[in-house]
Amino acid sequence: MHSPLNLRLDSNVAAIPHFSQYAGLWAIDERHLQLMVAQASRLHGPELAAHLALNQPKVEAAATNYGYEVNGSIAVIRVAGPMTKHGSSFSPEGSTVRARRAIRNATTDPSITAIMMHWETPGGLVAGTSELSNDIVAAKESKPVWSYIEDLCCSAGYWPASQADRVLSNESADIGSIGVVMAVKDWSKAYEEAGVAVHVIRTGEHKGAGIEGAPIPDSQIAVWQDSVQQSFGMFESAVRSGRSMSKSEFEAVSSGRTWSAKQAQELKLIDGIQSFDRAMQMLAKVKRPSSGRATGISVPEVIMSEEQPKPVAATFKELVAACPGIEANEAGDAMFLADCQKRELTASQATAEWCKTLKDRTAAAREDAKKAQPVAGLVVKLSGLQPVNDAPKGADSGAADTSDPIAAWDEAVEAALPKNGNSRDKARLAVARAKPDLQRAYVNAKNAEAGRTGRI
Numbered sequence: 066m067h068s069p070l071n072l073r074l075d076s077n078v079a080a081i082p083h084f085s086q087y088a089g090l091w092a093i094d095e096r097h098l099q100l101m102v103a104q105a106s107r108l109h110g111p112e113l114a115a116h117l118a119l120n121q122p123k124v125e126a127a128a129t130n131y132g133y134e135v136n137g138s139i140a141v142i143r144v145a146g147p148m149t150k151h152g153s154s155f156s157p158e159g160s161t162v163r164a165r166r167a168i169r170n171a172t173t174d175p176s177i178t179a180i181m182m183h184w185e186t187p188g189g190l191v192a193g194t195s196e197l198s199n200d201i202v203a204a205k206e207s208k209p210v211w212s213y214i215e216d217l218c219c220s221a222g223y224w225p226a227s228q229a230d231r232v233l234s235n236e237s238a239d240i241g242s243i244g245v246v247m248a249v250k251d252w253s254k255a256y257e258e259a260g261v262a263v264h265v266i267r268t269g270e271h272k273g274a275g276i277e278g279a280p281i282p283d284s285q286i287a288v289w290q291d292s293v294q295q296s297f298g299m300f301e302s303a304v305r306s307g308r309s310m311s312k313s314e315f316e317a318v319s320s321g322r323t324w325s326a327k328q329a330q331e332l333k334l335i336d337g338i339q340s341f342d343r344a345m346q347m348l349a350k351v352k353r354p355s356s357g358r359a360t361g362i363s364v365p366e367v368i369m370s371e372e373q374p375k376p377v378a379a380t381f382k383e384l385v386a387a388c389p390g391i392e393a394n395e396a397g398d399a400m401f402l403a404d405c406q407k408r409e410l411t412a413s414q415a416t417a418e419w420c421k422t423l424k425d426r427t428a429a430a431r432e433d434a435k436k437a438q439p440v441a442g443l444v445v446k447l448s449g450l451q452p453v454n455d456a457p458k459g460a461d462s463g464a465a466d467t468s469d470p471i472a473a474w475d476e477a478v479e480a481a482l483p484k485n486g487n488s489r490d491k492a493r494l495a496v497a498r499a500k501p502d503l504q505r506a507y508v509n510a511k512n513a514e515a516g517r518t519g520r521i
Contacts, residue, residue, distance in 0.1 A: 093147065093188035093220050093242075133167045137349055138178040140171035148189025148221050159186060161193035165200045172204045179209040179348050182229055183341075188220030188242060191296055198225040198303050205230055209351045213344050214238045214335065219323060223334070224300055227307035232335045233344045240329040243304065244321030247293050253280040308333055378409035387412040388419035389491040390498025416491075423494060470506035471514070477503060 134141040145158040164182075171177045182201065204210050205228075212218075212226040214234035219242035226232060234240060256263055256278035263278035274285045305315050310333060318324070318332050329335045339347070384405050385393055392398045401422060405415045477496045478489065485491035497504045 133171050133180075135177070136181075136345055138176060139181055139345060139348060140167075140174070140177045140179070141181045141183055141345075142167045142171065143183040143185070144222065145183075145185045146187075148186055148194070150190060150193040159189060161190075161197045165193075165197050168197075168200045168204050172207055177208065179211070179351060180204060181345060181348055182210065182212045182226065183215065184212060184218040184222050184226045185215045186219070186222035187217055188222045191221060194221045194224050195299055195303070198228045198307075201225055201228040202307075209348065211344065211348050213339075213341055214240060214326075215341065220244075224303055227304045227334075229307070231337075231348075232308075233337050233339045234326045234329065234335050235340065236326050236338050238326040238329070239323045240326065240334055241318060241323040242321060243300065243319045244297070247289055249275060249281060249286070249289065250277075251281045252278050377411065379405070379412040379415055381406065383412045384410070384415050387416045389485055389495040390423075391419065392498075420490075420494070423497070470503065470510045474503055474507035 134143070142164055143158055144161075144164050148159045148161055150160065150162050168180065168182075171180050201210055210229045212229035212232040214226065214232065216235065216237060217239050218226050218234070219239070223240065223243065253263070261278060263276065265273040265276055265279045267273045271285060271288055273279070274288070275281065301315055301319065304310065305312075310318075314333060318334060324332060324334065326335065326338050330337060379387065381402065384402055385391060388398075388401075391402070393402060401419070405418065410418065474496070477500060478492045481492040481495045482489065485495055
């Protein structure tokens with residue numbers, strides 16, 4: 066929080082609407098206060114008049130508009146820019162009076178089921194902030210009220226934002242600046258060195274405190290310190306109540322610094338990081354009134370992070386269907402299926418794993434074949450493998466007419482397509498599993514056709 070803007074404006078200040086509102090304490094992020102002072106300090110005479118003439122219609126339009134945007138059945142109430150009671154040329158949407166009236170209208174509107182407070186503010190005047198916070202708390206008694214922070218919500222902005230049932234933000238938001246500070250300049254020494262004596266004629270010890278050029282006694286600094294502490298006490302009470310914070314948790318975030326959205330979530334300043342559209346979708350699902358932390362009525366729990374739903378694990382039947390040619394009664398294949406269930410794989414994940422397993426098995430068989438390669442025309446039978454057309458009589462080894470193995474293979478794959486979702490890869494895997502002799506004959510024929518040596 067800061068003391069009033071110390072600006073030396075000319076007679077045109079009389080044209081500034083509600084000029085007295087700028088004389089109160091400010092609760093605003095220091096960086097943005099400096100920008101405001103720098104901008105305002107450059108406005109004098111005709112420049113100030115032109116600035117006011119350009120922006121006053123916007124201020125007046127915002128001041129008389131106590132409505133809100135409607136999205137479905139949700140009222141969206143925006144508070145943007147530096148916050149003042151009546152709005153300003155810096156930000157017409159920063160009026161706390163306008164926001165309070167919009168909240169009350171939305172609360173009594175039977176077509177509105179929930180309220181989304183949209184914040185994009187560095188903070189502002191303390192005056193009006195507590196009242197805005199109270200109106201948000203009151204609105205929660207009849208309708209869900211959420212806060213969404215877009216890019217920035219500090220100091221006097223976070224104070225009322227923290228009173229909502231839930232507080233969300235976008236990923237790049239800057240949040241916090243919780244604390245109280247009052248800067249006072251003692252110009253008495255500079256005036257004395259310039260040969261100027263300032264005499265304050267007053268009826269009481271503290272009357273006329275802070276007049277430029279007059280010494281500031283320690284007793285007056287103590288009074289201002291007490292005022293700062295009282296304001297901070299109100300700030301602390303609101304945030305701790307709104308965010309269900311312990312004393313130590315609040316002390317961890319009240320140093321006056323700002324935090325990134327991720328840090329703010331870890332420190333309980335916000336509930337999660339979401340896009341605004343996703344936050345609106347989530348709020349739309351909250352059908353019943355909730356007053357959140359204030360009364361103990363819980364808001365339905367929702368996932369407060371931008372995560373995709375966890376994929377659903379496939380059933381045993383779905384796993385078998387996803388793995389063409391697999392034999393559930395065969396030891397190796399049964400172990401594969403059990404592993405898929407243990408790892409809670411989806412059907413698509415199991416298919417990928419099965420394809421990899423078949424590839425590994427084929428590679429291992431080929432490696433074994435190389436090691437047992439016949440020498441000088443000798444024929445060696447591989448363990449577990451039957452030469453083409455050498456299946457025992459009466460045994461069903463999936464043998465097929467291999468007089469033209471390439472044509473027979475293509476015909477078998479085409480026939481298997483309908484049973485495998487018209488996926489050629491799945492059809493090939495199914496034929497390879499059901500007709501291993503045909504697969505070997507096909508591979509050998511293709512090798513011979515391409516002029517490659519070696520048989521499997």
